[in-house]
Amino acid sequence: MQQISVARLFDGQNWQQNVTLTIKAGHIDSIQPATGPVLSGSLMPGxxxxxxxxxxxxxxxxxxxxxxxxxxxxxxxxxxxxxxxxxxxxxxxxxxxxxxxxxxxxxxxxxxxxxxxxxxxxxxxxxxxxxxxxxxxxxxxxxxxxxxxxxxxxxxxxxxxxxxxxxxxxxx
Known part of the structure; x- marks a missing residue:
């Protein structure tokens, strides 16, 4: 399992602010509000x-x-x-x-x-x-x-x- 916290995330429909992605087996398992420091910038699908x-x-x-x-x-x-x-x-x-x-x-x-x-x-x-x-x-x-x-x-x-x-x- 891996977690990445980012300032902005485009989820395919909406921009979300200050969230943590949990990645399991190479797939996004969940998107939750961040509880700690976040990476600046934006994350979006390629x-x-x-x-x-x-x-x-x-x-x-x-x-x-x-x-x-x-x-x-x-x-x-x-x-x-x-x-x-x-x-x-x-x-x-x-x-x-x-x-x-x-x-x-x-x-x-x-x-x-x-x-x-x-x-x-x-x-x-x-x-x-x-x-x-x-x-x-x-x-x-x-x-x-x-x-x-x-x-x-x-x-x-x-x-x-x-x-x-x-x-x-x-x-x-």
């Missing part, structure tokens, strides 16, 4: 960013390393993000596999701030592709499906154009 292409001068598609993830987490933390899904935009299967490997490593070693991965593409609509490189836009293959089925990637978010995905392929 943001979870589900689309982080990069940060701190690094881009995840071009630097799929633990160091890149740490740089991205640090860059986004200054704006209140406490957890994120590093995002790989439409790219080769090799880049997707390397990204999955480093995410799996980060999850296994409990790298702070990394809770999964976001694959934005490559199964997109060419007319609505935006900045995604057209030469990598493709139908779902067994190689991508194998990545998406991995159980060691934490939270997985896959952005697709629904008209590019066969339901029969997903049921396999």
């Amino acid at each position: 943001f979870i960013d589900v689309q982080v292409n990069g940060g701190g001068g690094t881009l995840f598609n071009t630097d799929t390393s633990i160091e890149a993830l740490r740089t991205m987490v640090k860059a986004h933390a200054q704006f209140g993000s406490t957890a994120l899904l590093p995002t790989v935009i439409t790219d080769s299967v090799a880049v997707m596999q390397q990204a999955a490997a480093v995410i799996a490593q980060a999850i296994a070693t409990k790298e702070p701030g990394i809770i999964g991965v976001h694959f934005e593409g490559p199964h997109l609509s060419v007319p609505k592709k935006g900045v995604h490189p057209q030469n990598f836009i493709r139908p779902l293959s067994e190689a991508e499906l194998a990545i998406y089925k991995r159980t060691d990637l934490g939270i997985k978010l896959v952005t697709v154009a629904p008209e590019t995905i066969s339901l029969n392929k997903l049921k396999s």
Whole structure:
């Protein structure tokens, strides 16, 4: 059990003044009026960013390393993000596999701030592709499906154009 007393706490709905949080097993168990000294400042939940292409001068598609993830987490933390899904935009299967490997490593070693991965593409609509490189836009293959089925990637978010995905392929 751990206790933290703070001057201001945002509980998700209201600001509370001079309170003590009791934390058990990593979860807030109670919030009570503080009876002793309190830390100055404010305590509030952090943001979870589900689309982080990069940060701190690094881009995840071009630097799929633990160091890149740490740089991205640090860059986004200054704006209140406490957890994120590093995002790989439409790219080769090799880049997707390397990204999955480093995410799996980060999850296994409990790298702070990394809770999964976001694959934005490559199964997109060419007319609505935006900045995604057209030469990598493709139908779902067994190689991508194998990545998406991995159980060691934490939270997985896959952005697709629904008209590019066969339901029969997903049921396999």
